[in-house]
Amino acid sequence: MSTSGARALLHALLLGAAAITLFPLLWMLSVSFMAGGEASAFPPPLLPGHATLANYRQLFGQQNIGRYLTNSLWLAALTTLLSLLFNSLAGYAFAKLHFRGREPILRVLLAALVIPSQVAMLPLFLLMKWLGLVNTYAAVVVPAMAGIFGVFLVRQYALTIPDELLEAARIDGASELRIFTSIVLPALRPILVTLAVFTFLGSWNDFMWPLIVLTDQDLYTLPIALATLSREHVQDYELMMAGAVLTVLPVLVLFLALQRYYIRGILMGSVKG
């Protein structure tokens, strides 16, 4: 087969795969504009007969989805900011600062990485209860403030920062905190963007933990609200899909906007070692 033929075939395969991936998302969008019951017909229609915003109106009007959207947004944003702060501080310290027990502590942390988060949920819940944080936002944010994965990711990247850069700053008269903010943070930026996307997505999509610790409906995040919605409105596919669109859209936009950094950040580790 000629090179151009091979290329055409490859493109056809990629287009096909893209179509298969995109179809459910596009149909979700389409159904969210359909009138009640329209999607239950057989065969299901691809496009709404008369596009309507009724589902969205109902979500924001009667279902109070705006509140959940806000909850999710600021919880994810706060979690991301705090975890970036702590992960970058810890990751930098593990990579570049010398303190007693650095290697043993790192080894313990790495070993703990294999423990599935579900295993930790019960003790974590008891801890939150003991701290009196159950049914507060703090119960969602506090456990996510630092993560082994994030610390490790930052550490690996921080290892590539030349020691001489930090020493030059030290001689120039910078305090350790100043070195971190003026020299280290800018150098870590690519990996921090990657980590921010990871963390934001993780927090936004997290269902299990918020469901466990948040009992007051006013505190619900979008995924919990959506699950509740689907239990109450089992047959109302159109309403469900509108809710799904609202859940997926912000992270999709975020991901598309940052994918350049995100992919670079992931690849970086492999090249720089």
Added chain:
Amino acid sequence: MAAVQLERVRKVYGGKHIAVVDATFAVADAEFVVLVGPSGCGKSTLLRIIAGLESPTSGTVRIGSRIVNDVAPKDRDIAMVFQSYALYPHMTVAENLSFSLKLRGQSRAEIERRVRASAEVLGLTELLQRRPRQLSGGQRQRVALGRALVRDPEVFLLDEPLSNLDAKLRLGVRTEIAKLHRRLGATMIYVTHDQIEAMTLGQRIVVLNGGEIQQIDAPMKVYERPANLFVAGFIGSPAMNFLRGRLVQQDGLHLELGFTRLHLAECGATGPDLASLVGAEVIAGLRPEDLRLGAAGGALVRQPRLSAVLELIEPVGNEAFLNARAGDTELMLRVPPHGLPAPGDAVTLTFSPDRLHLFDPQTGRRFEHL
């Protein structure tokens, strides 16, 4: 400006690896001293100890009249130029230069003035708004120098600042550093593994090997009177030729090399002390430029002669390096590039006996008799 004094400075890593062995030396105010030695000889460690980036295991470091062992790098009033330049990559040249001044709370006008002045000296004025990655190697090097310069420190510490530059640039920057030193009258301590840099820049050089100071002296003194076999072999390129032999007294003083016997006394250059070494094993050293191709007749007749076979000729333009073999010893000659014999020819090599360096094969130390 200030003097720097090291007293019995010792650095041991992990209780085992000894990086610096009891280094004692003083750098005078406004002096340019070069620490030179092969990689791993402890020269960079010494510089880092002076900078305060590492602390000595024992011994004292003095800058000016102050013992600085427990003083943080930023309070030692030193500036350091790193081998990798260590420019802050996300800052412009101007920001790189002004970083230390900002941290020290200088006024904006003062910062502006000093950055301008340093940029002027180093020809960086056009580049002030660029970032390091937009600069060539030579320009980065100048920014690194500039970052030290704006501080107007007591002591400049330079850690192999030229080793990342290509050969041509290196020459240019080397001259620039020498001029800078004259202009500022600053105390400078410079680390390099390159003996040419050491010879050309240093007012005095400190030769190090295996963490131990081998010799401290003016460059030409070190070259003319190397204190031991290591210094003799390390300083000078091509390296000094070494011949193993024994001094014998038989119709005058001779150097018995096994394959031949050199008459040292022929031109009457023997000191009275040489006689005391009769019978001793020695290693004789001869610089490549001190060996000459012998011509028949003339004054050379009175000089020691070596029969050798010419093996290889390496012309480099202004001179030629000849590889010759005398007995089982390889010899290197540095001669004018014209009218040379061909490889394979038998040649006679002569030298003036007062150019001979004699070393003790046991201790490696120089016999101070010639």
